[in-house]
Amino acid sequence: MYRGFAASVLIVLCTTGSQAMTISRTKVYEDIRAAIVDAEAGFGLGGKVFLNADELRADRTLRAMKKNELQSSDRDQPVAGMHFFEAKSLIETSAVFNALKLMPKGAILHLHNSAAVSSRWVIRNLTYRQEAKLCNVEDRYYFTVRTLNNCPENQTRPIRDMRKERQKDVVVFDEWLESLINMKLKPSRAGHATIDQLWMDFESCFDAIRGFLQYKPFFEAYHRQLLQEFHNDNVYHIELRTSLSKLFDGDGKEYGPVEVAYILHRIVEDFRHQSPTFHGVKLILSKHKNITDKELEGALKLYESLSTSFPGFVVGFDLVGQEDMNRSLKSFAPLLLQPPIPSGPPKYFFHAGEIVGYASEADENVIDAVLLDTKRIGHGYALIKHPVLWHAVRRKQIVLEVCPISNQVLGLVRDLRNHPAGFYVSQNIPITITSDDPGFWDASGVTYDYYYAFMAIAPRAGIGFLKQLVWDSIRYSSLSDAERQNITKIMEKQWALFVREMARENRARN
Numbered sequence: 001m002y003r004g005f006a007a008s009v010l011i012v013l014c015t016t017g018s019q020a021m022t023i024s025r026t027k028v029y030e031d032i033r034a035a036i037v038d039a040e041a042g043f044g045l046g047g048k049v050f051l052n053a054d055e056l057r058a059d060r061t062l063r064a065m066k067k068n069e070l071q072s073s074d075r076d077q078p079v080a081g082m083h084f085f086e087a088k089s090l091i092e093t094s095a096v097f098n099a100l101k102l103m104p105k106g107a108i109l110h111l112h113n114s115a116a117v118s119s120r121w122v123i124r125n126l127t128y129r130q131e132a133k134l135c136n137v138e139d140r141y142y143f144t145v146r147t148l149n150n151c152p153e154n155q156t157r158p159i160r161d162m163r164k165e166r167q168k169d170v171v172v173f174d175e176w177l178e179s180l181i182n183m184k185l186k187p188s189r190a191g192h193a194t195i196d197q198l199w200m201d202f203e204s205c206f207d208a209i210r211g212f213l214q215y216k217p218f219f220e221a222y223h224r225q226l227l228q229e230f231h232n233d234n235v236y237h238i239e240l241r242t243s244l245s246k247l248f249d250g251d252g253k254e255y256g257p258v259e260v261a262y263i264l265h266r267i268v269e270d271f272r273h274q275s276p277t278f279h280g281v282k283l284i285l286s287k288h289k290n291i292t293d294k295e296l297e298g299a300l301k302l303y304e305s306l307s308t309s310f311p312g313f314v315v316g317f318d319l320v321g322q323e324d325m326n327r328s329l330k331s332f333a334p335l336l337l338q339p340p341i342p343s344g345p346p347k348y349f350f351h352a353g354e355i356v357g358y359a360s361e362a363d364e365n366v367i368d369a370v371l372l373d374t375k376r377i378g379h380g381y382a383l384i385k386h387p388v389l390w391h392a393v394r395r396k397q398i399v400l401e402v403c404p405i406s407n408q409v410l411g412l413v414r415d416l417r418n419h420p421a422g423f424y425v426s427q428n429i430p431i432t433i434t435s436d437d438p439g440f441w442d443a444s445g446v447t448y449d450y451y452y453a454f455m456a457i458a459p460r461a462g463i464g465f466l467k468q469l470v471w472d473s474i475r476y477s478s479l480s481d482a483e484r485q486n487i488t489k490i491m492e493k494q495w496a497l498f499v500r501e502m503a504r505e506n507r508a509r510n
């Protein structure tokens with residue numbers, strides 16, 4: 001197709017000088033135009049992926065569905081251009097969405113455990129347990145099981161009692177409870193909130209749920225539900241960012257980070273036993289950027305001991321929190337480059353470039369992340385503004401963990417058709433689609449994010465793009481070679497089933 005393009009360019013060069021040529025200018029214009037369209041179709045992520053006969057048929061099905069949905073003009077705006085909060089119920093009726101739901105999605109590489117489970121389940125399940133309490137301090141509410149440091153006994157009440165008093169409007173009460181951990185139900189949603197206001201609400205969700213997840217029985221039920229929701233969404237491997245904060249149980253016994261990692265490991269093994277197609281989980285130890293050097297030192301030492309106790313399970317380290325409001329990666333660089341641990345620096349998976357502006361030092365975090373040898377970049381939304389760096393990112397094959405709905409809910413971009421990942425896709429900068437904190441914005445799993453990736457970020461792409469994303473999610477994971485072989489076997493089988501199903505629909509439509 002490049003030869004075709006070159007030939008057309010040649011024709012135009014030959015014809016411009018010679019009015020006498022018989023080829024009409026319109027014909028030349030059209031030929032070159034067609035050559036450009038053709039060349040662009042094969043350009044970018046997934047453009048040159050090999051497709052077998054079934055995949056080609058499935059591609060026709062998906063493209064027909066896609067065209068139909070992007071063109072339907074009975075609304076002002078295609079669903080792909082709408083904010084997730086308005087679009088969710090429309091997305092759920094979409095044929096493309098239902099196809100993507102069915103699609104095996106390989107690995108998801110960017111997910112925070114305490115925001116991963118749907119808020120609906122937390123309300124319907126955990127808050128209905130008899131241990132569940134709510135604590136109220138200075139107009140803020142926190143879920144808890146035992147009295148918290150910041151929350152005296154006389155300000156903590158069993159949720160069950162509160163619900164009894166609201167017997168006539170339990171639905172309203174439950175929705176109010178859910179608003180503590182769901183951005184869609186926050187007041188900031190109504191107005192034109194700034195990014196700082198959105199982050200304040202977002203952090204308040206983590207503060208609200210923390211007390212529940214410190215209680216071992218809740219922590220366990222929550223993580224079983226996490227695996228269930230992602231596996232229901234056809235995800236086979238998860239790399240989970242977690243702080244491994246300590247737990248306590250009903251007898252007041254406490255569990256430190258190593259024990260917590262062990263508890264998680266056991267939950268995952270039980271789940272694999274019960275769902276043999278699910279491959280597993282790896283952990284990335286993540287600490288809030290709101291820490292001192294001393295605390296970072298402690299965290300790096302903790303990482304070292306965890307990775308020694310759980311090789312192949314605890315696989316990396318990250319720092320989280322609103323970037324432009326907190327310490328920059330550069331401010332931590334001396335410690336991160338030469339951590340006080342004998343095994344040298346951990347594998348880093350830094351959040352970086354989850355910003356719109358250029359105001360503080362932290363806005364250059366993507367540069368520091370690459371210099372600190374990050375294996376992947378969380379978001380990399382701002383990488384587009386770094387013309388030297390993105391070449392390096394592509395050359396070093398550092399994958400960007402793209403979380404479309406997260407970027408929208410946290411105010412970086414309103415219309416996802418303008419998300420910079422469209423540029424990354426066109427330039428073959430590797431990306432993976434993932435969901436960050438779906439439980440805090442009324443989503444679950446990762447299919448909603450795939451919907452936006454397919455419909456808004458790469459509107460011209462077909463199944464080749466999806467195939468590339470799905471297999472890249474395995475490629476850029478932290479799986480060992482032996483694990484890769486196993487998950488590849490599972491995935492090949494599931495992918496073939498999906499493709500056959502889509503190909504069959506193609507026949508049914510014709």
Ligand SMILES: *[C@@H]1O[C@H](CO)[C@@H](O)[C@H](O)[C@H]1NC(C)=O
Binds near residue numbers: 125126128221224
């Ligand atoms: C909560 O979820 C657990 C599974 O984690 C289930 O066994 C239990 O029945 C659920 N309880 C309620 C009240 O929904």
Ligand SMILES: *[C@@H]1O[C@H](CO)[C@@H](O)[C@H](O)[C@H]1NC(C)=O
Binds near residue numbers: 152154155
């Ligand atoms: C709760 O108890 C503290 C003392 O422990 C007291 O200062 C505070 O006023 C009490 N608050 C309420 C709401 O009763």
Ligand SMILES: *[C@@H]1O[C@H](CO)[C@@H](O)[C@H](O)[C@H]1NC(C)=O
Binds near residue numbers: 203290
């Ligand atoms: C960060 O630290 C400041 C000062 O110690 C504190 O006021 C703030 O609540 C912390 N924020 C988060 C999100 O932890």
Ligand SMILES: *[C@@H]1O[C@H](CO)[C@@H](O)[C@H](O)[C@H]1NC(C)=O
Binds near residue numbers: 482483486
């Ligand atoms: C791969 O799968 C086989 C069979 O299920 C299992 O015995 C083996 O332990 C797996 N290997 C890894 C590294 O997960």
Ligand SMILES: CC(=O)N[C@H]1CO[C@H](CO)[C@@H](O)[C@@H]1O
Binds near residue numbers: 199203321322326327
């Ligand atoms: C030390 C510091 O500046 N911490 C800030 C980190 O970001 C949060 C908002 O996400 C602020 O509340 C903290 O003050």
Ligand SMILES: [Zn+2]
Binds near residue numbers: 112378
């Ligand atoms: Zn994140």
